[in-house]
Every structure is written in structure tokens, then in C-alpha cells.
Amino acid sequence: xxxxxxxxxxxxxxxxxxxxxxxxxxxxxxxxxxxxxxxxxxxxxxxxxxxxxxxxxxxxxxxxxxxxxxxxxxxxxxxxxxxxxxxxxxxxxxxxxxxxxxxxxxxxxxxxxxxxxxxxxxxxxxxxxxxxxxxxxxxxxxxxxxxxxxxxxxxxxxxxxxxxxxxxxxxxxxxxxxxxxxxxxxxxxxxxxxxxxxxxxxxxxxxxxxxxxxxxxxxxxxxxxxxxxxxxxxxxxxxxxxxxxxxxxxxxxxxxxxxxxxxxxxxxxxxxxxxxxxxxxxxxxxxxxxxxxxxxxxxxxxxxxxxxxxxxxxxxxxxxxxxxxxxxxxxxxxxxxxxxxxxxxxxx
Numbered sequence: 001x002x003x004x005x006x007x008x009x010x011x012x013x014x015x016x017x018x019x020x021x022x023x024x025x026x027x028x029x030x031x032x033x034x035x036x037x038x039x040x041x042x043x044x045x046x047x048x049x050x051x052x053x054x055x056x057x058x059x060x061x062x063x064x065x066x067x068x069x070x071x072x073x074x075x076x077x078x079x080x081x082x083x084x085x086x087x088x089x090x091x092x093x094x095x096x097x098x099x100x101x102x103x104x105x106x107x108x109x110x111x112x113x114x115x116x117x118x119x120x121x122x123x124x125x126x127x128x129x130x131x132x133x134x135x136x137x138x139x140x141x142x143x144x145x146x147x148x149x150x151x152x153x154x155x156x157x158x159x160x161x162x163x164x165x166x167x168x169x170x171x172x173x174x175x176x177x178x179x180x181x182x183x184x185x186x187x188x189x190x191x192x193x194x195x196x197x198x199x200x201x202x203x204x205x206x207x208x209x210x211x212x213x214x215x216x217x218x219x220x221x222x223x224x225x226x227x228x229x230x231x232x233x234x235x236x237x238x239x240x241x242x243x244x245x246x247x248x249x250x251x252x253x254x255x256x257x258x259x260x261x262x263x264x265x266x267x268x269x270x271x272x273x274x275x276x277x278x279x280x281x282x283x284x285x286x287x288x289x290x291x292x293x294x295x296x297x298x299x300x301x302x303x304x305x306x307x308x309x310x311x312x313x314x315x316x317x318x319x320x321x322x323x324x325x326x327x328x329x330x331x332x333x334x335x336x337x338x339x340x341x342x343x344x345x346x347x348x
Contacts, residue, residue: 007056008323009317013232013303015205017147017178019059019090019321021298023234024052025309026060029074030067038067039311042074049078053089054319061208061307062141063094063152064133070103076141079263081115091143094182094208095133096121096152104195117216125155127166134175149176150208153347168201180206183237183347186221193229208307210346211336213244213274213296214248214265217344223302235297238306239331240265244293245315248275264345272337279333288320290315294322296335309344 008021029045030038039045049060060079062071072093079089098114099122109112114123121128137146149170155163170176181189181204189207196203207226211218212235226233239245243265258326265271276290282289297306310316327335 005056006034006324007058007320009058011232012148012178012234013205014230015178015232017205017307019232019234019305020057021305022057022294022320023059023061023092023305023307024057025047025236025307026062026071026075027066028309028311030070030086031103032069034067036319037311042077044080045074046081048313048316049084050076052081053082053084055074055147055317055318058084058088059090059092059305061092061094063097063150064072064099064140065094065097065108065152066162067103068100068105068107069136071345072140076143080142086143090147090148091141092148093137093141093146093181094150094152095130096125096155096182098122099133099136105224114230123177124158125151125163125166126158127162127169127284130166130170134170138175139345146176147177147204149182150180150182150206152182152236154181154188154192155246160192164192164199164201168196171202178202180204180208180234183207183210183345186225189222190225193231201230206232206234206304208234208236209295210237211300211303212238212240213293213339214268214271215342215345216336217342227302230239232304233302234304235306238297238308239290239293239319242310243271243279243291244275245288247279247289248272248293268342270338270342274293274335277335277338281327281335285325287325288318291325292320292327292335294319295325295327296332298323299327299332 009018012019028038032038032040060075062075098119100107167179179202193204209218210224278289278292282292298305308319
């Protein structure tokens with residue numbers, strides 16, 4: 001008999017697809033050469049996926065660009081090794097960026113035109129790249145189909161008509177079940193979604209955007225747009241790269257010392273004040289700062305399920321416990337009060 005799971009499950013937007021209230025992100029699994037804080041040990045990755053699944057997480061998010069496909073490979077191996085039921089789990093991946101031919105080269109931070117390095121047609125949302133990216137992801141994941149295929153970023157160089165038709169066609173071909181979008185401007189998402197709807201093509205069911213207590217710019221335009229379309233919101237970096245899990249002067253992790261995003265948060269106005277209040281609420285409730293941050297995310301209107309990733313099983317267990325934390329309206333107001341507007345981070 002199957003064991004009862006305490007993890008809540010929720011429909012992704014207006015779709016019929018159910019995801020766990022916490023989604024396991026897998027950017028931290030792959031090659032340490034790609035990013036120093038990445039876990040490269042396959043057995044350790046299997047342990048993480050096993051722990052997450054046994055805790056009720058049945059939704060896993062990855063991307064072809066994470067360690068240039070090694071993240072997908074390791075996730076696929078873990079799913080196969082653990083015998084996770086394909087009918088139950090939801091596997092999400094993303095395409096757009098150039099996937100290098102080795103696992104260690106980081107094409108995102110390299111800052112060079114892929115065309116000059118022998119990667120012509122291997123970036124963006126062209127029909128050619130969408131079809132080849134899906135084919136390669138399926139091979140790496142060792143799966144017959146992708147549950148949710150997400151566009152990692154908006155492509156300014158490909159007509160929306162071409163992109164949305166190609167996304168519709170990979171669904172019709174059986175390679176993909178649903179499609180989603182990731183960080184972009186609200187007008188770009190609106191234009192893509194409207195084109196799909198007006199032309200009876202497959203619409204997006206999800207938006208993977210940047211949203212946490214230290215970065216709330218998405219609440220101005222994107223969140224209302226998602227509500228209008230009935231699209232689910234699955235925020236990335238809900239813990240602000242771990243910054244929300246400890247006091248500002250606390251011990252730094254390897255990721256904290258090497259992830260350039262940390263600096264962007266730290267330099268933003270209001271960060272110190274927000275972190276201080278997160279710590280105060282955590283101490284008052286006798287829980288961790290991570291649980292407060294996750295609980296806040298889950299309490300926000302429109303948020304379906306935050307995507308979390310960690311290199312520590314202990315931290316993963318702590319984060320998952322945040323699903324069951326309740327915050328009062330007064331506590332939420334207190335946490336949000338010090339926030340100040342800041343520059344866009346993630347897709348500008």
C-alpha cells in the first residue's frame with residue numbers, strides 16, 4: 001500500500017496538471033566546473049531526489065543549460081534508478097540558451113556570441129532550435145515526453161509567430177504535454193499568450209519568474225498579467241540564493257561566495273531591513289528563516305509553487321517544512337514593509 005504523503009498538491013494555473021507545493025530545482029546538480037557550488041556526485045544526487053520524492057515532492061525542474069545537459073542527465077538517471085512512477089511525477093525543463101559541448105563551460109557567464117564559437121542556430125526560440133533542444137533533452141532525461149517545456153527567456157530575434165507555432169507542434173507531436181515561460185517582460189508574455197489563444201495554439205500554463213521577499217518587482221506587472229490569463233506562477237530563487245536563510249552577517253556558503261546574484265541582492269536598498277525582520281519572525285515562531293521565506297512565498301496571491309534547490313539534505317528538509325507554516329496578515333505586512341523598489345534582476 002502506498003504511504004500517505006503530507007505534501008499538498010495544486011493545479012498549475014487553470015490547467016489540469018497537479019504539481020507539489022514545493023518544486024525541486026536541479027541547477028545544483030551537474031559539474032562543479034560549470035559553477036563551483038554544484039554537486040557532481042551521482043549517488044548524492046540520487047539521495048536528494050529520493051529524499052524529495054519521499055517527502056512528497058513529485059515535480060522536478062531542470063534546464064538544458066544547467067551544466068550543459070548534465071543536470072538533465074543526472075535527474076534522468078535518478079528517476080530511472082529510483083523507479084519513480086512516470087504517471088505521477090512531473091518533469092519540467094527549459095530551453096533557449098546555448099548548450100556547450102562539454103559540461104564545464106558556462107556559456108551564460110562567458111559573455112561571447114555563440115555564433116563565433118561554432119554554435120550557430122543553437123540559441124533562442126527558433127523552430128529549428130526548439131525541435132533540436134527538445135530532442136536532446138529527451139535523450140538526456142531518458143524520457144518519452146516532457147511534462148512542461150519552458151522557454152528560459154524571450155527571444156528578440158525570432159518572430160513570436162514562429163516560436164508559438166513550434167511550441168504547439170512539439171506538443172502535437174507528443175514530445176511535450178504543456179508549455180511554460182520563464183523570466184521576461186509582462187508585455188512579451190502577454191503578446192506570446194495572446195497569439196497562442198487567438199490562433200488556437202497551445203497556450204502557456206506557467207511562468208517561472210524571479211520572486212522572493214528581497215525581490216518583488218514582478219508584483220507590478222507580471223503577477224496581474226498571470227492572474228488575468230489564469231497562468232500558474234512558479235518562482236525561481238524564492239530564498240534569494242540562500243540569502244533569506246541566514247542573517248546578513250551569518251556564515252557564508254560556497255554558493256554565497258561565488259554566485260554573482262548574491263551581490264545584486266546585498267546591494268539592493270531595503271535588503272538588510274527585510275532580512276532583520278525575517279530573522280525576528282523566525283525567532284518569534286521558533287522556526288528557521290528559510291521556513292519563513294517559503295511560507296511567505298506560498299501565502300502570496302497567485303504563487304502556485306516555489307522552486308527550491310539546495311546542496312544540503314538537511315536544508316532541503318527544513319525548507320519543505322515551510323509548507324506547513326502559517327503566517328498572519330500582520331506578520332506578512334511586517335515582513336514586506338521595509339521593501340524598496342529596485343532594478344530588474346533576471347531578464348533586463
